[in-house]
Every structure is written in structure tokens, then in C-alpha cells.
Amino acid sequence: MKKISAEDVRKVAELARLDLPDQDISTYACQLEKIITYVAQLEKIETVDVIPTTRALEVLNVTRDDNVKSTSVREELLELAPHREGDFFRVPQILAD
Numbered sequence: 001m002k003k004i005s006a007e008d009v010r011k012v013a014e015l016a017r018l019d020l021p022d023q024d025i026s027t028y029a030c031q032l033e034k035i036i037t038y039v040a041q042l043e044k045i046e047t048v049d050v051i052p053t054t055r056a057l058e059v060l061n062v063t064r065d066d067n068v069k070s071t072s073v074r075e076e077l078l079e080l081a082p083h084r085e086g087d088f089f090r091v092p093q094i095l096a097d
Contacts (some may be wrong), residue, residue: 004030006025006029009029013031
């Protein structure tokens with residue numbers, strides 16, 4: 001593999017609109033080389049029979065039944081509002097007419 005040069009790092013930084021200090025260029029060059037070497041290793045892995053996924057672990061959405069339950073605190077909650085209009089909270093208008 002070709003060694004990442006300081007000029008390569010400057011070019012990538014320019015494309016990404018990054019202003020990198022000159023003293024950090026060699027550090028970034030070394031880090032980019034390590035990343036590219038790692039990606040090259042990953043490319044060697046046989047993935048023909050591997051099912052594509054979006055996550056390493058399966059995520060399940062845990063849901064429950066949506067049941068309506070009566071409560072006796074409705075009036076108490078409405079009374080706590082700074083402004084009330086009937087059975088509703090009165091809030092400042094945020095959209096113009």
C-alpha cells in the first residue's frame with residue numbers, strides 16, 4: 001500500500017473544509033494509514049452468504065397495549081395551568097394568522 005503523504009492529508013482536509021495545523025499533519029497521515037490498512041483487512045473477509053444488517057445487534061421495539069384508563073385528576077391538572085380556557089390549556093400563539 002502507498003504511504004499517505006502530508007500532501008494527501010492536506011488535500012483531504014481541503015476537500016473536507018478543515019483547517020489543520022501543520023504540526024498535526026504527520027499524526028493524521030499515520031492515523032489515515034491505519035484506517036486504510038484496517039479497511040483493506042475488512043475487504044478480505046468473505047461476506048457472500050452474510051445477510052446485510054444495519055446494526056451489530058438486533059433491536060426490538062417493545063410495545064404494550066394502549067389502554068384508556070379513567071382518572072380523577074383532570075380538573076386538578078387543568079387548575080395548575082397558568083392560563084386556562086374551558087377544558088383546555090391556553091398557550092401563546094406561535095403561528096401568524
